[in-house]
Amino acid sequence: MSKRGTGVAFIAISALLISSKYISASIFGSGVVSWNKSLYEAMLGYVGNTLSNFSLLAFITGIAYIVWEEYEDWKNKNKNYNN
Template identity: 65%
Template sequence: MGRRGSGIAFIAISAFLISTKYISAAIFGSGVSSWDQDLFDGMLSYVGNTLNIFSVLSLLVGILYIVWGEYEELKRQR
């Protein structure tokens, strides 16, 4: 797998991690009889920020890998 493929894989991991945060909050509140925005925000805060941090880091690494792969391709063409 080249650098571009690795970049896409890291971006996919980032999307998976951010969706995992929302799914975890929904599972945590699945027993609640009525939903509103404040309740869901509370459930999201209970899940924490760790998934956000790892998601942003994975996104940045993915973007860097894609840029690096494109740079190498342009360098090879010249």
């Protein structure tokens, strides 16, 4: 797998993690009779920030892999152009 593919995979993992945070809060509050903003925020607080932190880490890692591959391509093109 190329570095671009790895970067895209990390970004997809990031999207999965952040969406699972909100889905977990919704499942946690599925038995509630009435919904409002403060109740949903309380449910999100119960889920915690761990998924958000791992999502941010996966996103930054994915961007880093994509930038790394683009830099290597740019370096190789300039190397071939100068020769």
